[in-house]
Amino acid sequence: MEHYDVAIVGLGPAGATLARLLDSRFRVIALDKKRENGGFRKACGGLLAGDAQKALAQFDLTLPKDVLVDPQIFAVKTIDLKTGLIRHYQRFYVNLDRDKFDRWLLGLLPSHIETHPGCVCTDVRRSGSRFILTYRENGRDVSVTADRVVGADGANSIVRRTFYPRRDIRSYLSIQQWFPESHGTPFYSCIFDPETSDCCSWSISKDSQFIFGGAFPKDRARERFERQKEKLAERFGFQFGEPLKTEACLVLRPKKPGDFCCGQDGLFLIGEAAGFISPSSLEGISSAIRSASALASVLNSGVPRENRAYRAKTRKLRAKLLLKVLKCPFMYQPVLRRLVMGSGLASIPIIASKKEGSA
Template sequence: MKADNLMYDVAIVGLGPAGSTLARLLDSSLKVAAIDRKRLDGASGGFQKPCGGLLAPNAQKALVESGLNLPSSLLVDPQIFAVKTMDLVSGQIRYYQRYYLNIDRHRFDLWLASLIKPGVKIFDQAECRTIVPNRNAGGYDLTFVKGGRLWTITARQVIGADGSSSLVRRAFCPTPIRRYLCLQETFPGHLREPYGCFFDPRITDCYGWINNKEGQLILGAALPLEKQSAEKPRERFEAVKEALRPFGYRFYGAPLGATEAALVSRPASWRQIALGVEGGIFLVGEAAGLVSPSSLEGISYALASASLLSRILNRDPAKPQKLYRRAIRPLRWRILMRLLKSPFMFQPSLRRLVMLSGWLSLSDVSLSGLD
């Protein structure tokens, strides 16, 4: 069934940080529709993105550049000034100073969506199913399920802001990208420790994390997808808990709530970044593969890519895809830098050398002074 008889200029699939930022920054002269599976009225229930909820300095910068300050109501206790880095095989521990903001990720998403101008037509609690060219209309038909019914809208340009499992990317630019399965569990309790990240090649060639949020302890790990046929991710995740015991971490009993699971993109090269195709298809944020391969930090890339694309679409130039590719170059370079840094974090022998040297680490951390 047709949701309306409009021909939208832009249809955005996904209202995470990338989609909401784009929807907010697009000119009000453009007819814009957005589809997201989340519940955006603030009521409980519905889809929530599993995430570490840390805003890195680049994300803070991207927020400022897109004209926003962060309301303190989105911050959660405690704030983070250091990362405890652990090599679970060698037993090495180092502390590094970092400036992350610890936030409630779902509240952050709802806040960004609340800033979208009233002129944008939002279909929330809606799952986009198909996007097919409509040559007669000179655009695309997007079909989605909402309230148990199938709806269609038509748009001249489609933006894939739909994250790591992007339907838009799969349909129009199926460049493969390396992805990991992230599992996260929440436990009662609080640690007199800063945010922790750990490395263990027996479990993953990426990393895992331990964080405090509002008196609860969050344990997460990014597990390689290709190894899972041999070993189940659940077993690997349980192995994480065992491997952390000698470091003083105890995860007793059942977690609070279900285990959260989500895919995260981790580009292995520049080629895995896909920005769209000529003819009105664009990808932003994680759908494009714009995620740090070293830290899995993706919010800054989501905000920045959406902001860059909005400036191009607002001008309606003749070759928007070409301009977008050019505009995104600094983000590509940033990813290249992270790719070059990765061996020093993820190759066990290089990591041990770096940790042994103490380079850039805090030398005198008194745990009794941390709370």
């Protein structure tokens, strides 16, 4: 079997950032579900939040034009379905094509990284001081060994499930559909509906298409999703029509320190696989980039206790995410949310125009 210094499972923002930053002295293999000509797509709205913009800026990276989409909107319409309250809040998101964004990150990888797109890791286990990974590629199973394994494979991480089966973390099913855009005015929205989910939903106008998605409890998730669509159409004028496509994936939502899992003994978890995702907004790109950068710094430095050093490097990130847990009641507890939205604090008054369409 071929042997590697580092094996990375997953090449989303976390895995791609780590692979890009690792020293060329490491022999690295990286496995990814995404095919070079299309394939696996995450149910993600495709908005680059301020924290993620800052994380990219720290590496002096600039987004190419073809990653961006129209329109660029400067406020989010927040809707509370229980009370009927609507408020607009200023936000500085960048509207982008998430699939092109991921592929742009892959395009930054140096030539010494051995990538395997369109394959699935089916098994990972310890064997003495090494790891054995098996992946399925072009209809056949391939096994390799590695000194270190990095789980960068998101919410449904096989690496985390294999080595930490009892470290459960609260999870939801993220469902997202795309429709032809038929609203008079493009908009972003953030939707709260305690009847169908204790998490949030979103809508985004994107290149003449309209996306609606949300995070729902896994029990009757699709039924909850459709019920919320019905209420938005009936009460707020959302226009859906026949969906062009439907996407779904798991999404994590940490709520306690034990939900974060950094790994041990040569095994590392980064990004959402480690639980590094905002419990309030479900934004994970910034944490993916920062945790990957922290691990690359540790491995490149050659310190003897790599796992201990990585955990120390991510202390501030974990503390920041836990602070967002304290923010959650003001967003998700109906009474507190009604008080905040009812006060109009920090909201933007919208001046209606004759051109403004429904929703």
